[in-house]
Amino acid sequence: MSFTVTYYCPHCETLVELERDEYLADKAVTPYPLEGWEYATPEEAYEDADGVELVCGDSDAPSVTFKPKGWIPGEASGADDGGGGADSGDAASDESDEDSQIGCGRAFYLSYVKYADGEELDPRRPSEFVDIGGDGRTGPRSPSGPSGPGGFWS
Template sequence: MTVAVRYTCPYCSAVTSVERAPDLADRSVTKRKQPGWEYAEPGGDDLEDADGIAFVCGEDGVVTDLEGAETAGCGRPFYLNFVRFEQGVELEPEPPTYGGPRFDFNAGG
């Protein structure tokens, strides 16, 4: 069984969807890959073995704006990061996606 799950591009807010197993746990959507994590292609058969999905906005199927109207997307890569475990312990992404102060020196692009 699969479900359609929607993700928003962190650059342009275009929405893309992917069919995947419902038991995969999402952690975050980021502009950069997490160091050492392996990413699958959207719709690939290896999603359950990957640490996340690598998207290219507008190139991985139909994308829409937040209201549902079809749009082109910005063509930039972004990454869905799954919750990851190592020896039964949940791993934190680098940099952490929650808690404590965060600084984005690349704001706006």
């Protein structure tokens, strides 16, 4: 069974509706791909991949729908007509074409939860500790400073 899930584009907050199988568990929506995850496009069999690569506002797949930022369910889609009719002219139709374009055109990634040996994989890399100058010194080699009670002027 499939259902529609809604996500935000992390770049411009455009709403994206994706129809997908209910057994898939979401991990994250990020502006970059997670290391080790393999992504499919909405036109491919993305249920078998580790996630979906989406381009904001650009998809011919029937399972993807884009809604403008601030869209509220139940309201008419698109820009406010403002009562313009046949007298509106070419300038108004050019403006409505610009307004009707949804999304920023940038790629973002929906990642599913991924398991290995029964454990959920964490996409974050573990911290790497670096040992700098392993000879045990805590300060510079020299100079150690002025010698004697008078310092430089003795």
